[in-house]
Amino acid sequence: MGIINLLPENLINQIAAGEVVERPASVVKELIENSIDAEATEIIIDVEDGGRRLIRVSDNGCGMSREDALLSIQRHATSKIREVSDLFNISTLGFRGEALPSIASVSKLRLTTVPKGSTFGTSIRVEGGKELEVIDSGGPVGTSMEVRELFFNTPARLKFMKSTTTEMSHITSTVTRMAISYPYIRFIYNHNGSQIYNLPSSKDLLSRICKLIREDDKNLIEVSLNSKISVSGYVSGPEINRPTQRETYIFVNGRFVRDRVVLHAVMDAYRTVMEKDRYPLAFLFLDVPPMDVDVNVHPAKTEVRFRNTDEIHRAVYAAVSEALKGWTARKGSGQWSVGTGRSDEFQTPDSNYQDRVSEAIGKYATSNSSAFGPIPSPTLYPSGHKPLKGREFFPLHQGEGQGEGGVVGFFSSLTVLGRVSGTYIICSRGNDLCLIDQHAAHERVAFERLKAIRNDSTPASQTLLIPETVELNPSETGLLKDYTEVLTKAGIELEHFGGNTFVIKAVPTILTRKDVKGLIKDIVDELAHMERSQSLKEIMDRLFSRMACHSAIEGGDYMDPAEIKALLRDLDSIDFSSNCPHGRPVFVMLSQFEIEKMFGRR
Numbered sequence: 001m002g003i004i005n006l007l008p009e010n011l012i013n014q015i016a017a018g019e020v021v022e023r024p025a026s027v028v029k030e031l032i033e034n035s036i037d038a039e040a041t042e043i044i045i046d047v048e049d050g051g052r053r054l055i056r057v058s059d060n061g062c063g064m065s066r067e068d069a070l071l072s073i074q075r076h077a078t079s080k081i082r083e084v085s086d087l088f089n090i091s092t093l094g095f096r097g098e099a100l101p102s103i104a105s106v107s108k109l110r111l112t113t114v115p116k117g118s119t120f121g122t123s124i125r126v127e128g129g130k131e132l133e134v135i136d137s138g139g140p141v142g143t144s145m146e147v148r149e150l151f152f153n154t155p156a157r158l159k160f161m162k163s164t165t166t167e168m169s170h171i172t173s174t175v176t177r178m179a180i181s182y183p184y185i186r187f188i189y190n191h192n193g194s195q196i197y198n199l200p201s202s203k204d205l206l207s208r209i210c211k212l213i214r215e216d217d218k219n220l221i222e223v224s225l226n227s228k229i230s231v232s233g234y235v236s237g238p239e240i241n242r243p244t245q246r247e248t249y250i251f252v253n254g255r256f257v258r259d260r261v262v263l264h265a266v267m268d269a270y271r272t273v274m275e276k277d278r279y280p281l282a283f284l285f286l287d288v289p290p291m292d293v294d295v296n297v298h299p300a301k302t303e304v305r306f307r308n309t310d311e312i313h314r315a316v317y318a319a320v321s322e323a324l325k326g327w328t329a330r331k332g333s334g335q336w337s338v339g340t341g342r343s344d345e346f347q348t349p350d351s352n353y354q355d356r357v358s359e360a361i362g363k364y365a366t367s368n369s370s371a372f373g374p375i376p377s378p379t380l381y382p383s384g385h386k387p388l389k390g391r392e393f394f395p396l397h398q399g400e401g402q403g404e405g406g407v408v409g410f411f412s413s414l415t416v417l418g419r420v421s422g423t424y425i426i427c428s429r430g431n432d433l434c435l436i437d438q439h440a441a442h443e444r445v446a447f448e449r450l451k452a453i454r455n456d457s458t459p460a461s462q463t464l465l466i467p468e469t470v471e472l473n474p475s476e477t478g479l480l481k482d483y484t485e486v487l488t489k490a491g492i493e494l495e496h497f498g499g500n501t502f503v504i505k506a507v508p509t510i511l512t513r514k515d516v517k518g519l520i521k522d523i524v525d526e527l528a529h530m531e532r533s534q535s536l537k538e539i540m541d542r543l544f545s546r547m548a549c550h551s552a553i554e555g556g557d558y559m560d561p562a563e564i565k566a567l568l569r570d571l572d573s574i575d576f577s578s579n580c581p582h583g584r585p586v587f588v589m590l591s592q593f594e595i596e597k598m599f600g601r602r
């Protein structure tokens with residue numbers, strides 16, 4: 001007697017559901033895709049309790065005959081492909097014939113459908129994959145899929161579901177992607193009876209995008225490249241950016257995908273115009289000949305494989321760069337043009353950099369002035385020699401960095417020679433050269449200050465003279481509501497004003513001069529990426545790091561000699577002064593030896 005069994009159909013479906021139906025948002029995605037494939041022009045999504053209790057997607061698409069409706073919940077039943085060759089020429093969103101049987105096997109499903117040209121139709125009830133009822137039904141042409149109690153018969157999966165807020169935020173992201181991808185379809189999306197989106201059918205992609213992400217259309221630049229691979233859509237100017245790539249939307253032949261090659265190409269186009277670790281808004285539609293892209297590499301179809309990735313990279317890079325070039329010219333200020341915003345001239349010379357940093361700190365941080373010997377005179381460039389364009393130099397009096405009682409910290413002991421690219425402070429120490437990133441340095445100081453206060457109490461906060469109102473989207477609203485208490489601890493006082501509006505009443509003193517709205521947006525983004533399991537300390541650290549970034553002086557901002565001096569002193573007063581809170585270096589040392597090596601003298 002053998003020990004190998006053929007698995008029963010329902011078990012196979014449940015296994016497939018493990019891949020296709022990861023969470024409520026995956027159900028929403030599959031159902032909307034089916035409605036789009038059925039050529040619906042209106043899709044209504046009703047969700048209760050983050051999709052745990054109910055997900056209902058109703059459309060005015062072509063509907064199904066009774067025969068088809070019964071087949072649709074069978075495994076590998078699809079109207080979209082017939083033979084192998086079809087697999088390489090797919091123009092629909094679905095094709096695997098897996099979604100409905102998978103969903104039906106792990107939920108209580110009611111499918112109601114009326115086919116085109118008919119006034120009556122069919123209603124089918126399935127529970128945990130078992131067909132319970134097939135009856136006549138009436139109503140308008142189209143299909144309604146009602147999924148109740150997802151994972152009711154798979155306790156392990158049920159346990160993995162996150163809070164209503166989290167699940168809802170995933171569903172909102174899914175609906176958002178679909179709505180961006182199909183502006184001509186009217187979308188209505190309700191959660192627990194309240195309307196979240198009501199998006200009229202529109203020919204205009206830009207207005208659909210702006211409605212969804214609440215961004216001014218003036219901040220988006222059109223992208224348009226027509227070649228074998230066409231790239232169209234919108235990207236943001238470099239000054240509108242986010243701390244994550246969450247708002248980089250890529251659609252390949254109408255399908256939302258996460259693709260490393262495309263993401264990389266987008267970032268490459270922004271490399272010289274945007275601060276590191278910031279990401280643009282992007283809504284890019286790639287039209288690739290179906291022959292050149294394999295969409296059948298992932299059960300949830302969120303990944304694709306391109307036949308020629310170089311070609312894709314080149315097209316996306318060219319399209320986005322071209323759009324940005326036009327934008328730079330339009331802005332006229334030259335501020336964003338390549339090369340002046342940041343300098344690539346001083347790169348970390350080698351990977352031993354960290355070691356040298358620790359060594360430098362270890363050697364000097366606790367020393368006093370006598371151990372240094374005389375502080376060398378500033379090495380000024382020859383008189384009469386004009387500074388290069390975009391650079392500014394000014395000498396500081398030697399020995400200015402000396403602290404009280406003759407104890408000089410490492411940073412205070414540096415002789416400041418000037419600044420380059422408006423961002424890097426150039427210093428010498430003996431015969432060595434030291435470059436300091438003013439933003440990273442400032443950020444680290446602010447971060448340590450915020451953290452130090454936390455150890456005692458809440459950071460000193462200051463009531464805003466005019467409270468700021470911030471508009472968020474529904475899932476962001478949920479997040480901010482959940483974390484209100486934590487934010488109060490971090491010194492941010494806010495109040496839910498109703499709807500998706502918050503009023504910011506107070507922020508930590510160190511932030512009062514800065515863009516409060518931008519800060520709240522960044523904080524929400526940070527919260528969205530936080531795991532529920534994170535400790536309060538981790539959460540606070542991440543919030544403080546975000547706040548520090550906001551309070552810090554920017555690369556490119558002017559700093560006068562006194563401010564530089566104060567910054568160096570501040571650096572001496574904190575721990576971890578070698579890197580900013582995001583891990584980027586605060587300063588780079590080049591020893592005389594290394595400089596000589598560069599000039600071939602060694």
Ligand code: ADP
Nearest residue numbers: 034038072078079094095096097098099100143
């Ligand atoms: P796939 O979309 O991969 O074909 P599904 O399991 O999602 O597989 O759906 C099976 C079939 O059911 C589809 O091929 C389609 O013919 C039919 N179907 C599903 N949803 C709808 C709908 N909303 N309107 C009309 N037909 C539908």
Ligand code: MG
Nearest residue numbers: 033034094099
């Ligand atoms: Mg489908």
